[in-house]
Amino acid sequence: MQQLIRLSLILIYLFLPRFASAQGLMNGFMKGDRKASLAVTYSQETFDTYYRGTTPFRDPNLGTVTTQAINLYGVYGLGYDLDLIVTAPYIRTEASAGYQPRQEGFQDVTAALRWEAFDYKLGKARLAWLFALGYTMPIQNYVNDNILALGQGSKNIDGRTMLHFKSGSFFVTGQFGYIRRGPVTLDRIVNVYDPSQVNPNSGMKVNVPDVTEAIIRTGFATKRVYVDVWGQQQTPYAVGTDIGPGIPFPTNAIGFRRVGGTLFLRLVGRLGLNFGYSTTLDGQNIGKSTRLNGGIIIGN
Template sequence: MMHGAQHARKDCIYRATQSSLLVIFFSIAISITEGYAQDIVDGFTRGSGNTDIALSLMSESYNQFWVGQEEMDLPPPLGTISTTSMNLFIAHGITNEVDIVASLPYISSSADGDGSGPPDQSDYQDGTLMVKWRPWHQTIGESASFDLTTAVGIHGPLTDYVVNAPVAIGHGSTNVELRAIGLFRLESGPFASVSLGYSRRDGIVPDAAISGFRLGYTTDKIYAEGWLFNQNSQGGTTIGEGIPFQSNGVDYMRAGVKGAYSITDWLGISVGGWTTLDGKNVGKATGFGGGIIVQMDELHRTIIGN
């Protein structure tokens, strides 16, 4: 086995950018609310004492959605539903094997229908705080390795936003999040990861089982990956008259790509895009985003000249 700050530092800028720019998920009732708690956790660790801060801006829209598993157009009062989000992401390495990660999103959601639709919604949405632990790192030969990472955390509303509306920015539940990630990578750059998780949600919001797959390539300057993400609700209702939006069982399969480039030792930029392949009680959305990331320890070294 191998543990060390050098191993952790090599991946730092790609990891934090990757986490902050993973896709923002949504449903017909809860817009972007699903994404952050699921995806701020990846299979990489930052190394003891290292801190990364990222700021991302994302936008997505849809004019079709699934009622149950039946696909249809949004009604004229809604037209196209668009959601824009700004997210602050912070990650800190407590040890070489333990990270703490957090996110703070601000969401705006609107419908451009015939004017008789619901009012726009804008507010701070759901904050997320998670602890990651890498219990196992195994070298494979001289050029490959496998990491097993687990995570636990909480995800919940920061404000008293509207929840029972087509353009609501969240479902208002407090969730306990569990994750397990297996990461295989080669020293030459290619990597693949598989993640499994469960989201325990309070109130009338159904729990969800989640899974994901990533295939990518990283060097000292660039990071690129394609990903596939799936959520399966554990029960719940179907969109219909008189049924609260937050009780609907939301399923989806989404796919996307993203990339990052390290401009300096302490500053990086990233871009990404995604689409919804299939779903239940969810909008058929397509989105894109971009962001910047600052490695605080590298910035400090640059300023003081060490």
């Protein structure tokens, strides 16, 4: 069990910029009572095609968009069945062509509780049923209404449930989540948008569509090595807009299907290295991005 707990560090990639991927709030490995870990990771994500609605589009006045992020990620076991997770990324995003300036700064801070509600023994295997609740808010008032932006700027609540099956070193985790996104206030009065929402004389507040998220992840976890592959589908739940002239970016309905993999290697003592790769199969109002990341993890 100990090694599993140690490996709970591997989830790092949440709440990224509007064109960056989110690999899901968390995995199914609990931290353990009074155990803690801290991860510092770097990621680089690029795309030269993005989806307007679901139609792929290449903009010669944008070129390739590259987003780099440094993410701090901490987990602390409040109890044997309850973890506190905190994360905060610093992001830089820029385009290779056109005249959009680079955007850079702290994005959103997230705090989440993960609760292992059930733990069944099935022979030598175990099945855990977990719930999690997270809250996200922008660290600063960054510009969110632009194709290059640090994030959507909304305050979110993320609720999800997970089934985590483990037998020997093999594991498989399925999870389903709902992300509720609060409204945001733009810098400008919206001139054209959904008529049910907007007063074209004064409306600066817009809705950000909620999303649902399903992730399946499977792999092998041993004391020194962890490897997984995963698939993620994010689906807009509420009505949203497509990227278009004058349309506020935060109102876009964002969805995607991504696949990826993770490798974790324990070096010495409490020090480990983490690598990840993911790519976008298809999407909606998001970049068709490919992402690489690596990081150092210290802790139990």
